[in-house]
Amino acid sequence: MFSLIPIQPLQSDKKPHYNPPVDVLRMDKIHTVVSGNKWFKLSGYLREAKEKQYSTIATFGGAYSNHIVATACAANLQGLNSMGIIRGERPDVLSHTLQNALNYGMDLYFVSRAQYRDKTAVQQLTDPLGKYYWIPEGGYGQVGAAGIRDMLKGIPLWEYTHLVTAVGTGTTMAGLIQGTLPYQRVIGIPVLNNDQCILSEIEALLTKADFAKKYEILTGYSFGGYAKKTQSLLDFMNQTYQTVKLPLDFVYTAKAFYGLSDYLQSAELARDSKILFLHTGGLQGNLSLPEGALCY
Numbered sequence: 001m002f003s004l005i006p007i008q009p010l011q012s013d014k015k016p017h018y019n020p021p022v023d024v025l026r027m028d029k030i031h032t033v034v035s036g037n038k039w040f041k042l043s044g045y046l047r048e049a050k051e052k053q054y055s056t057i058a059t060f061g062g063a064y065s066n067h068i069v070a071t072a073c074a075a076n077l078q079g080l081n082s083m084g085i086i087r088g089e090r091p092d093v094l095s096h097t098l099q100n101a102l103n104y105g106m107d108l109y110f111v112s113r114a115q116y117r118d119k120t121a122v123q124q125l126t127d128p129l130g131k132y133y134w135i136p137e138g139g140y141g142q143v144g145a146a147g148i149r150d151m152l153k154g155i156p157l158w159e160y161t162h163l164v165t166a167v168g169t170g171t172t173m174a175g176l177i178q179g180t181l182p183y184q185r186v187i188g189i190p191v192l193n194n195d196q197c198i199l200s201e202i203e204a205l206l207t208k209a210d211f212a213k214k215y216e217i218l219t220g221y222s223f224g225g226y227a228k229k230t231q232s233l234l235d236f237m238n239q240t241y242q243t244v245k246l247p248l249d250f251v252y253t254a255k256a257f258y259g260l261s262d263y264l265q266s267a268e269l270a271r272d273s274k275i276l277f278l279h280t281g282g283l284q285g286n287l288s289l290p291e292g293a294l295c296y
């Protein structure tokens with residue numbers, strides 16, 4: 001079947017490099033800025049904002065947030081204004097992410113880390129008349145998950161026994177679980193140290209019927225926490241690119257792919273298994289690494 005999203009079989013010397021074979025859903029390739037899972041997570045929110053005749057989208061994120069820049073660009077494409085509530089004081093020099101968001105016309109509003117924790121208070125402060133359409137931080141919610149579930153209708157889903165994704169808010173994983181077929185297993189790999197609560201946040205987006213599906217969280221791959229990295233993670237990214245030509249970002253997809261590599265070695269998988277790894281985007285985040293850290 002033709003898939004609108006490119007699928008890359010991971011090969012070396014024209015043969016599958018992994019056993020069982022791994023294909024990558026290159027969602028990162030669908031748009032240069034609204035890349036990866038963002039296109040699908042945001043589409044329902046933007047549709048709803050337009051239907052309800054809002055003219056401004058507002059959301060939350062950090063200085064390097066893929067979600068912030070993707071929302072700025074997507075809103076701009078839809079002819080909507082946007083505002084980003086940014087965690088932390090305004091720095092003298094803006095990150096490339098925030099500079100790009102500004103270039104797409106997003107207004108940036110900086111709040112202290114303490115203020116940022118109370119999202120409702122920030123909303124009341126910045127939008128006292130309730131004129132903005134608010135997208136939760138990271139696009140978390142039913143609407144975001146539905147976009148991922150619908151995305152699965154456009155790919156040859158039945159070919160795969162396992163679907164694997166990085167987990168931030170868990171919205172993408174929830175969408176995968178919703179759209180998965182009975183014989184498939186969804187594996188989520190958290191990139192934050194949120195092992196205690198992430199499963200319940202994912203399950204809050206599921207229906208009772210989804211609870212019967214096969215899914216699991218693999219922990220131990222945060223590499224110290226959100227957006228933290230080690231030299232071994234960077235080495236792994238370079239090695240992956242050199243062997244199978246897969247460019248990963250250090251915040252999400254590299255950690256998830258590292259977890260998947262371990263899983264392939266340790267889990268006892270049936271011989272007919274075939275894995276689909278979601279490249280959920282985020283490559284813009286690599287611009288914050290020192291020059292020369294990556295070979296791509």
Ligand SMILES: Cc1ncc(COP(=O)(O)O)c(C=O)c1O
Binds near residue numbers: 037170173253
């Ligand atoms: C590149 C990338 N991959 C994965 C994720 C995790 O997605 P989710 O928040 O839906 O778990 C994010 C965050 O949205 C992301 O920016």
